Structures are given as structure tokens and as C-alpha cells.
Amino acid sequence: MARQPIKFGILGCADIARKFSRAITLSPNSTLYAVGSRSLEKAAKFAKENDFPESAKVYGSYEAVLDDPDVDVVYLPLPTSLHVKWAVLAAQKKKHLLLEKPVALNVKELDLILEACESSGVQFMDATMWMHHPRTAAMKDFLSNSELFGELKSVNSCFTFAANQDFLENDIRVRPDLDAHGALGDTGWYCIRSILWASNFELPKTVLALRSPVFNKAGVILACSASLYWEDGKVATFHCSFLANLTMDVTVVGTNGTLHLHDFVIPFEENKASFSVATKSGFTELVTGWEPKPSEHHVTTDLPQEALLVREFSRLVGSIKFDGSKPEIKWPTLSRKTQKVLDAVKLSIERGFEIVEV
């Protein structure tokens, strides 16, 4: 007998929740089951506009979603400062937790969330979608190949977008009481994740923020850069910003190979994505050209990356619910490492660009 799809409840009607609602609908093992907002009217409007099934529950509070015994998963796209409260509560109510990034204001808060998940035996995952694109696995194959890529030497990541005036004045991501990390928590989260991903999630030993952060009047970061250092000499840099044209680069250079992509967070197109690799690149005899040249690789996907995330999360939840499996520890571990580095960058900035141990 086919298993029942995993039932998702959404807390709040954030813009990103629209994309996630579609992903839950697209994923074969999940269903949109409930949405809760502080306004019942808003919740009803959201459910209607995002193709919730007729039978879906619409609630006028977040608590009501958590109290619904049929909700398996809570997707939590609230502002970061509210994460610890609602995530811990959701976990205590035995809801599996899909948490938007940045997952917390700091690793201490995240640990409260992760401890609550652990003691309730629920699955935790952050909503970093690109991790679930098949391109990411294909790139990992390349980076893991000692012949083709060799030993990692450096990573550079850049995620910027040009926020408009309304965003820069009113978006939750520029408000110190809501998303206190600004661009570092938003686009910087992805840069840090990509660097950790490229380094097999080996934490850097130290972090140094570069001397170029831009703050708004409230002290929220609108742009910043940082450098990361490992014991073995690997080095990484990233730049994140709300103040420059949309750019999503990852460059990974090893002793034998190089990987490039320019759309790592959101692929240019939904159903196909590419990346460029080069191995043992050299020159023609008189150094007038490259030999071999880099090559472009294409990966197609039937489901967009956010639906693949939902499918994987629902699979893990199903294993726990139906088979008595344990939660997959990989996902909270990756979130925690990302948050640790983010905290270190923030601290380095606060300390006037001092070097900070991770």
C-alpha cells in the first residue's frame, strides 16, 4: 500500500513560502496540509493563491498549526529573530522542522533548536535548496576525484543582488530586530555554505572579515567580505551584498582541476543547469592558447531543486514515521557548521577585523 504523503504546515505567509508551497505540491511524497498566519484572512488568501488542496487547514495563528496533530512537518520561513521560539516549540510538538536560513541569530540559539529536535526525535533540515540539485552531486563527484581535481587549494564565492529602495528601507533582511545579519545572513549564508561544501565541510581554523563592510543606519550589514583559513593552507574568500547586480559565483581550484559556476544558488533555468570544469589545464606550445580547454557539463532535472529538497526531507520524515528510523544527522550538522562560520565572520567584523578562531 502506498504511504500517505507527508503533511506540511507552513508558519507565516512569507514570499519564499510561495515558492515552497509549489515545491511541496510538486514533490511526490508531500502535501500542503496547513498554513497559519497571525491573520486568518491572510492565511486563507495564501492558501487560495498557492493551490492548497480544498481539504487544507487554514489557521489564524502559528500555534494552531503546531497543535494540529496531523501536521508532520513545519516549514518555518519567519524572520530569523523568531526562529528560536517557533522552531523549539514546533520540535516540542513533535513536528519535523524545515527551517529557512539563516537558521538562527547565533549558534547558541541554533543549539537550542537542535537540542529540541534531538530530544523529540524529529528531523531537522535548513532550506538551502541548491544542496539538493543533481548538479551539486555531479560537481561533488568532480571535486572528489583525486585525479581530475586533486587537493583543494582555494575557493571564492560571491552572491550579490541589487536590492531596490523599498527593500533597503523595509525588507525584514535590513531590520536589526528581525534579520540582524543582513546580507551576511542572507546571501552570505549561501557563500559560506558553498565554501564548506567545497571543503567537504571541514571547518576553517580561522576567519577574518575584510575591511569593507557596508552598514545601514541601523547597523545591519548591507555588504561584506571575509577570508577563511584552514590548517593545511587552503584559503577561501567570499563577498556578499545587497548593493550590486545579481551574481552567484563559486570557483573552486585544486591542484589538478578547476570548477566554475555562476548560478549556484538559483540555476539560470529551472530544469537544466551547467557548470564548467578543467583538469590539468596547460598551454599550447607557444602559450598562445589552452590545452586542454575547460569543458561545460549539463545536468537536467525533472523537479526543481526546492521540490527535490522537499522530496528528500519527506523521505527522511517518512522513514522515521513509518519505519522507525532515526533522524539523519547530516543536515543539522551542516547547518551548525554554516552558522559557526557566519558567527565568526560577524565577530571578526564586530572586533574591528580581528582574526577569529572558528
Place this chain on the structure above:
Amino acid sequence: MARQPIKFGILGCADIARKFSRAITLSPNSTLYAVGSRSLEKAAKFAKENDFPESAKVYGSYEAVLDDPDVDVVYLPLPTSLHVKWAVLAAQKKKHLLLEKPVALNVKELDLILEACESSGVQFMDATMWMHHPRTAAMKDFLSNSELFGELKSVNSCFTFAANQDFLENDIRVRPDLDAHGALGDTGWYCIRSILWASNFELPKTVLALRSPVFNKAGVILACSASLYWEDGKVATFHCSFLANLTMDVTVVGTNGTLHLHDFVIPFEENKASFSVATKSGFTELVTGWEPKPSEHHVTTDLPQEALLVREFSRLVGSIKFDGSKPEIKWPTLSRKTQKVLDAVKLSIERGFEIVEV
């Protein structure tokens, strides 16, 4: 009456001189006229292997090239530590000077060279070939367009190659007595130049080396990174190395646009080159793809970039020689700015990663 081609004399038989010999042959306004080596036999062999005309002069010393009254231009690809001696001497002998990079051990030495050129009224240019590729001008058009690119925000440049064991033990670029700047002087020179080029040659206010340099036993830099800061908040980073797969990236991000290329120093192919640009990049409605996407631009060239350099240099020399023009000050200015930033990076490393004013 057609003007006589400009006569080039080459000092030494460095590997790069082979490529330049071909460039001098390819350029329509120049001719291979002389080569001097400390060994007459080596010079003769070089002339033969590099298609020097029958009439070309072959000398058993550098001095003999400088003393030949018919030599218009001296191309000087000797190790950096020898530049100041031979470049000053060449200028004093009224030879126009095409100098390999890095142009000098420091800006003080470079100033001796530039002063000698100025007082002799000869043209100076460094051999940074990619500056002369038509792609560079096409990219500059994009970066100069306030609508398409806007205001410059950040630059990242990376030039690495994987030197083999023989290079790492014996090449002049890893020997403190010859090319004391190692990877910083070799691949780092290009990174710095690309950053300055992108910022319209506005010098950064400060430079901070990142905490990741790798040295050989003799203290020569095999890999390093640095960050550059401007008054207006622009920031740039670069990574240069002899220890990682060949990579030649420049990424320039502005308020409205982004530029990418991955072969900025040596294009993948000799006669065509491309770059990618994006303007006012945004997302599809549900943020499931980009709209508009970046676009690829292709530039063809009949002559390779090194021949275009020789042609431009010969044109300037011809203007001086035949028309009484003054030397073009642009080229020594660019060299001097590049050297200034290079010196600042070196000093920042030597001072334990202190911030250094440029």
C-alpha cells in the same frame, strides 16, 4: 613611401622571447633585427629557431645589442633583478623599451628606469599582452556604460597554475636572487593589473595581504592572496599561485552589471575570445530562474594579443621616430601603478598582514 618597420633587439633567450619573436614577425610594423645572449652560440640558435631574417644580427652580449645604432626597441625578458641595470642602460642608449613583467623589484627601481626613459625621450611599455586584445576594449566598453554596468562595487581575480617539480626547484621565478616576487610578481602581477584596469586605474587607498601566503625554503612566494580597498567602498580580492590548476578569472560586479571571464591573461584560443556580461539581472516570478540571463560575447582578432601589443608599441615608436611625437605616458603610468600595489601587498605580507597605505 612606406615607413621602415621598427627594429627589435632582444636581450637574452628566455622562453617568453620565443612567443615575442613570433609576435614581432606577425606585427606588420616591426621586424626581428637582433638578439643578444651571453653566449653567441645560444643567440644564433635562438635566431635560427625563431625565424629571424637572414640579415638579423646575432650578438654574444647584451651590450652589443644596445650598442647597435640600428636597434629601435629593446625587448627585455631578463629576470626581474636584472631589469634596472639593463633597462636603464637601454634607455640611456636611446632604445625604446618593452619590458617584461614584473617590471622591477620595487617602485624605486622602476622609477630609475622610467626616469631614464623620460630623459632619453623613449617609449616605455610593459609586456602585459592581454591589455592589447580587442576583447579588453570590448569589456571596457561594458564597464564604462553607466546604464549597463553602473558603479563598480567589487572585483575578484585569480591566476594560478600548477608548476611542475622542475619549475618549483629551478625556475627563475622561484629564486630570490632573480625573481624575488615569485607568484606575486608573476601571476599576481596580472591579477593586480586586472583589478586596476577594472577600476579605471584608480589606485586603492589601502591593501591588506590575506593570511595565506605559501613560501619556498628560500622565502619566495609560491601562493598568496590580498584584498584592496578604495575610499568609496569598492573592494577587490585576488589569489595568485604556482600550486593550483591553471585558472585565470576576472569577475567585476557593479550596481547594474556583472562581467565574467576565465581566460583573461591568455585567451583559450588565439583568434577568438569571449566574455560574459549580465545587466540588471533578476528572477522569474517565483524565483525559479534568472531573467534576464547573462549573455556571452565573442571577439575575434586576426592578430594574437602579443602581436597587437608589438604593433601598438611600434606605432608609438614610429610616431616618435618619424613624426617627432612625445612618448605615450599612459603605459609607464599603468606599470607604475601596478608595481605600487604589488609593493604594498609584499609589504603587508612582510609586516605580518598589516594594512598598508598605497
